[in-house]
Amino acid sequence: xxxxxxxxxxxxxSAIQLNHLKFxxxxxxxVLDIPELKIEQSEKVFIHGPSxxxxxxxxxxxxxxxxxxQGDLLVLNQNLANLSAxxxxxxxxxxxxxxxxxxxxxxxxxxKDNILLGQHFRKSDFNIEHRADQLAKDLNIxxxxxxxxxxxxxxxQQRVACARALIQKPQLVIADEPTSSLDDKNxxxxxxxxxxxxxxxxxxxxxxxHDLTLARxxxxxxxxxxxxxxxxx
Amino acid sequence: xISLILKSFRHRWVxxxxxLLSIALSTGLFLGIQQIRNSARESFTDAVSKAxxxxxxxxxxxxxxxxxxxxxxxxxxxxxxxxxEDIEKHPAISWAIPYSLGDSYHGHRxxxxxxxxFEHYHFRGDNKISLKAGNYFSRPDEVVIGSVVAKKxxxxxxxxxxxxxxxxxxxxxxxxxxPFKISGILNSTATPLDKALxxxxxxxxxxxxxWESGVPPEEQTQLSxxxxxxxxxxxxxxxxxxxxxxxxxxxxxxMIDQYKNEPLTATIPALGLQELWNTVxxxxxxxxxxxxxxxxxxxxxIFIALYSSLQERRREMALFRAVGAGTFHIFLMLIGEAFFLxxxxxxxxxxxxxxxxxLINTWFIDEFSLFLSLKAPGTSEFIFIGSTLISGVLAGTxxxxxxxxxxxQDGLTVQL
Ligand SMILES: Nc1ncnc2c1ncn2[C@@H]1O[C@H](COP(=O)(O)OP(=O)(O)O)[C@@H](O)[C@H]1O
Ligand SMILES: [Mg+2]
Numbered sequence: 244x245x246x247x248x249x250x251x252x253x254x255x256x257s258a259i260q261l262n263h264l265k266f267x268x269x270x271x272x273x274v275l276d277i278p279e280l281k282i283e284q285s286e287k288v289f290i291h292g293p294s295x296x297x298x299x300x301x302x303x304x305x306x307x308x309x310x311x312x313q314g315d316l317l318v319l320n321q322n323l324a325n326l327s328a329x330x331x332x333x334x335x336x337x338x339x340x341x342x343x344x345x346x347x348x349x350x351x352x353x354x355k356d357n358i359l360l361g362q363h364f365r366k367s368d369f370n371i372e373h374r375a376d377q378l379a380k381d382l383n384i385x386x387x388x389x390x391x392x393x394x395x396x397x398x399x400q401q402r403v404a405c406a407r408a409l410i411q412k413p414q415l416v417i418a419d420e421p422t423s424s425l426d427d428k429n430x431x432x433x434x435x436x437x438x439x440x441x442x443x444x445x446x447x448x449x450x451x452x453h454d455l456t457l458a459r460x461x462x463x464x465x466x467x468x469x470x471x472x473x474x475x476x
Numbered sequence: 477x478i479s480l481i482l483k484s485f486r487h488r489w490v491x492x493x494x495x496l497l498s499i500a501l502s503t504g505l506f507l508g509i510q511q512i513r514n515s516a517r518e519s520f521t522d523a524v525s526k527a528x529x530x531x532x533x534x535x536x537x538x539x540x541x542x543x544x545x546x547x548x549x550x551x552x553x554x555x556x557x558x559x560x561e562d563i564e565k566h567p568a569i570s571w572a573i574p575y576s577l578g579d580s581y582h583g584h585r586x587x588x589x590x591x592x593x594f595e596h597y598h599f600r601g602d603n604k605i606s607l608k609a610g611n612y613f614s615r616p617d618e619v620v621i622g623s624v625v626a627k628k629x630x631x632x633x634x635x636x637x638x639x640x641x642x643x644x645x646x647x648x649x650x651x652x653x654x655p656f657k658i659s660g661i662l663n664s665t666a667t668p669l670d671k672a673l674x675x676x677x678x679x680x681x682x683x684x685x686x687w688e689s690g691v692p693p694e695e696q697t698q699l700s701x702x703x704x705x706x707x708x709x710x711x712x713x714x715x716x717x718x719x720x721x722x723x724x725x726x727x728x729x730x731m732i733d734q735y736k737n738e739p740l741t742a743t744i745p746a747l748g749l750q751e752l753w754n755t756v757x758x759x760x761x762x763x764x765x766x767x768x769x770x771x772x773x774x775x776x777x778i779f780i781a782l783y784s785s786l787q788e789r790r791r792e793m794a795l796f797r798a799v800g801a802g803t804f805h806i807f808l809m810l811i812g813e814a815f816f817l818x819x820x821x822x823x824x825x826x827x828x829x830x831x832x833x834x835l836i837n838t839w840f841i842d843e844f845s846l847f848l849s850l851k852a853p854g855t856s857e858f859i860f861i862g863s864t865l866i867s868g869v870l871a872g873t874x875x876x877x878x879x880x881x882x883x884x885q886d887g888l889t890v891q892l
Contacts, residue, residue, distance in 0.1 A: 299889040308797065308887035329802050336800015339889065343798070346791040351487030361799030363477045407799070419889075 250338050256320040258415055258447035259305055265315035266297075266304060274300050276422070276472040277314075280465075284414070287441060287448040289453035289458045292467035301467065302417050305449065307337050319414055336365045340408030344420040347404030348392035356380070356387050358406045365411065378406040382436050398429030402436060409440055416441075418450045422457065434460050453469045478803070481812045482591055482595050491781040496821045498774035503825020503864065505767035507834050516840075518747055520546070523667040524716070526598035528725050529742045531555075531563070531715035531732055537743030538751045544575050544714045545745065547585045547668045551577050552709040557677070563717075569646050571596040574715040576680045576709065581639050584625045585672045588680030588712070596718060599667045610660030616678035616707060616846055619657035622670040626661045628849060633658050639673070639683055648751075677709035682708050759820050773863065774821060775871045777812050782875035790890045793883040807880040814872025815865070822861055826853070 245265055249363065259282040266275040274297040282288050303309040304316060307323045308331075316323055318451055319338055323331055326345055335341075348357045358375045362368075379385040382402040387395055418437075422430040427441065438460055441448055458464045484493050524545050531541040533553035542548040554576075564572045573596060576588030587593075594605050594612050610633035611618050619639075621631060631637065634654045664670055675683070719728060725744060733744035735815065793806050833850055853861070 303887045303889060306888065307800070329804070332800055332802035332805075334795070335798075339800035343794075343888070346890075349792055349793070349795060353485060353493065356483070363801075364796070364805060365479050391800040 247433045256284065257317070258284050258286065259321060259449070260315075261311075261316040262315040264304070264311050264316055266300060266309065266312050268300075270363060274474050275304070276441070277470050278472065279300075280467070280470055282447060282449065284447055285445040286463060287438075287461040288450065289461035289464045290449065290451045290467055291360055291453050291455060291464070292471075294453065296467050297471060297473070298467055299419055302419050302451065304342075306335050306341060306417060307413075308335075330362075336361055337411065338414050340406045340411070340413040340416040342401070342408045342416070342418040342421045344365065345397075345424045347407070348395075348400055350393045353389050353391060354384060354403050356396070357403055358410055360435060368411075371410065373419075375406070375410060378409060381440065382406050396429075398425055398432065401425060401429070401433050405437055405440070409444065409446075412444060413446055415449070418448070420452050421450075422452060422454065430457075436466075440447070477811065478812070480760060481809060482815055485813060488781070491777070491785075492817060495774055495777040495781055495817050496824065497866070498777060499818055499821025499868075500538060500828055502710055502767045502770035502774055502862075503822050504828030504832060505770065506764060506860060507825065507829040507853070509760055509763050509767065510856060510869055511797045511829065511833055512858075515851065517749075517753060519666070519848070520568075520752070522600040523745070524599060525601055526718060527716045527745055528719045529717050529729055529732070530724065530738055530745055530748070531717065531742045534739035534741050538712060538742060538745060541745060541748035541752075544716070545586075545668065546673060547577075547672060551713045554713055554741065555738055557702070557709045557712055559735070559740070560712055560715050563596055563732065563735075564715075566664045568719050568721070568728055570718045570892075572718075572719045573597060574677060574711045574712045575716070576645055576677055578713070579639055579680070579683060581625070582629055584622070584629075586619075586639050586680075587672050587674050588677045588709070589674055590677060592624050593674065597663055597669075597716070599669070601825075603665065605665065606663045606670065608661045608663045610658065610732045611677070613659050613674065615659075616676050616682050617656050618675070619656040619679070620660040620662060620664050622672050622674075623664040624670040625673055631658055633661060638648075639675075641799065649685055664665075677712065678707045679790035681707040681709050681810050682768060713783060741794055743781075751859065771867075774862060775818075775864075775867050778817050778868060779871040779875065780808075782810055782814060782872055783878065786879055788863075789879070790882060794888050794890050795881060797883060798888050803880050803884050806883045807876045810876035810879050811869055814876075816866050818865055818868025821868075822864060842877045 259280065261277055261280050264275060264277045265273060265278075267273045290298060290301075291407060301311065305318055307318070307326070308326060318334075321334065323334070324335060348354075349360065352360070355375060358378065359371065362371060362431070374466055376388065378390075379388050382405060384395075384402050384406065385400060392403070401424075404421065408418075422433055424431070425433060434457060437448075448461075528543060530537075530544055532544065533555050539549055539552075553666070557574075560574055562570070563569070565572065573592045574588070574590055577585065579588075591612060595658065596844040597605055607620075608626075610620075610880055620638065626785050629637075635658045637658060638655055656679070669672065718730075719725060729742045729744065730734065732740050793801075795808060796809075797803075832848060837850070
């Protein structure tokens with residue numbers, strides 16, 4: 244597994260590739276109209292933009308929850324439009340790690356159960372518990388391993404979310420404003436740990452935030468309003 | 477995913493428990509009523525078999541049956557012994573067992589009867605009375621006792637006992653004058669026979685010798701055996717008859733109902749019991765209806781609990797979806813939760829049912845000397861269980877569909 248990313252790099256396939264993508268919610272106005280975008284494997288991309296410009300919508304498209312109204316969207320070289328809804332769910336569970344802004348954890352589950360949440364919907368992997376232990380150590384949350392999610396501070400909760408997103412060694416990690424509810428100290432700690440994990444796993448990282456100071460952690464910065472032709476108010 | 481449902485259930489345990497308990501309660505109640513009814517009917521029906529007619533003074537056939545066979549309530553009128561002798565002689569009759577009631581021993585009925593009881597009384601199909609120890613009575617001052625009486629009063633063959641006038645447990649007058657001797661103890665029959673004492677009809681007269689004025693005689697009456705045998709019973713309470721041919725039953729019943737010398741009632745035991753079931757039937761239906769209402773409350777509770785939890789679950793659903801759950805998983809989880817609630821409710825209900833039956837049984841044996849057999853759930857129980865499960869799943873369907881739609885719409889971004 245360790246040299247997976249190198250193989251990926253060699254194959255030169257892109258992580259996300261879209262062509263003339265248009266999207267609107269049913270009976271809603273056009274939210275996204277992106278002529279072209281390409282994100283390479285193992286690239287760390289920072290996406291920013293005012294709220295309401297469709298950042299989350301874009302992430303929902305990439306993770307196969309929503310389907311484009313027009314145009315092509317390839318994720319990890321897979322045209323999601325060619326997959327059934329169930330196959331898209333499986334694809335997401337296997338290949339994509341997702342971190343939300345807040346409420347990342349199921350309150351009545353322990354930290355361990357939260358990290359392993361995806362196992363309920365994925366093929367089981369007998370090494371996974373060991374890996375959960377390891378991730379908890381890496382992310383400084385192993386002391387709380389068997390506590391309920393509600394007993395943790397926000398900073399700790401976001402690190403648990405990070406562990407949950409990384410547990411299945413996804414090729415793509417999506418973070419939708421994961422630091423918006425954190426203070427500076429926790430934000431820095433979160434970013435450092437995330438980048439440290441990236442160093443090890445070299446997943447493609449798509450990170451959305453409106454905090455431009457975070458751009459320095461990334462290879463590339465994209466302003467959504469620049470690539471999106473839909474003019475928002 | 478099942479463990480996930482369990483944990484979600486634990487999280488919402490207060491509302492979940494309320495639903496679960498009301499389903500358990502209704503299940504327990506509903507199945508309990510069915511089972512008690514069935515086995516009560518069975519044990520009542522089993523208490524007497526192969527008897528064609530029960531004859532007593534003119535009156536209701538149900539009371540006649542209750543006091544003669546089940547030793548419940550008091551006989552009001554007696555019939556004369558000569559009537560019994562007259563009918564007994566009839567060529568259509570195969571056997572007749574007289575009953576003379578009205579006395580008790582420590583709350584147990586004393587039954588004046590004849591050896592015909594031991595010879596011809598049947599219960600639970602083909603079973604007949606048999607002796608555990610000693611002999612059947614052969615003298616008017618001998619008594620044969622039921623197994624429960626022997627056990628409770630710690631009596632053994634040869635013990636002298638004093639019988640009481642009246643049927644309350646503290647007799648108003650003690651028949652101190654005439655001690656009886658226990659000649660035999662019966663084997664347990666699981667019928668009211670176990671709780672009774674049996675003496676001869678002469679013995680019954682002996683018991684009341686000198687009581688014509690209604691109070692105990694002042695002087696000690698010690699009769700010789702000869703004098704005892706000369707005693708002639710005057711009255712009996714009722715008698716049970718077996719006919720030579722079953723085909724005769726209705727004609728014979730008509731004959732007895734029109735008996736010239738005395739107004740009589742004849743009843744077919746099974747029909748008399750039917751009258752009892754009809755009376756009790758209203759109560760049963762009412763209780764069944766109540767238990768179905770409780771069930772409806774439980775199912776509605778599941779529906780409401782699931783439905784109202786949907787809003788607070790939206791983020792949970794988004795999380796599940798983010799880690800790979802499809803909308804169908806979300807649907808299944810809610811259905812699963814409803815199913816689990818009903819399933820557990822049914823399990824608890826069954827446990828409750830059997831516990832209650834066990835407790836009721838001890839009381840039932842004590843009170844009526846009838847046993848309720850604890851049976852494994854039968855067809856009607858399985859129909860109840862099955863339809864409850866289906867209703868539970870149906871109760872979960874609407875919330876599940878709503879959750880499905882909701883998670884389809886929300887995707888990963890929940891806008892609250
Ligand atoms: N589930 C939805 N149904 C309909 N419209 C939506 C939905 N989610 C978002 N929108 C609309 O799409 C636009 C983009 O929203 P969003 O992607 O959440 O933006 P951002 O994440 O950049 O703040 C907004 O105008 C929002 O109202
Ligand atoms: Mg957003």
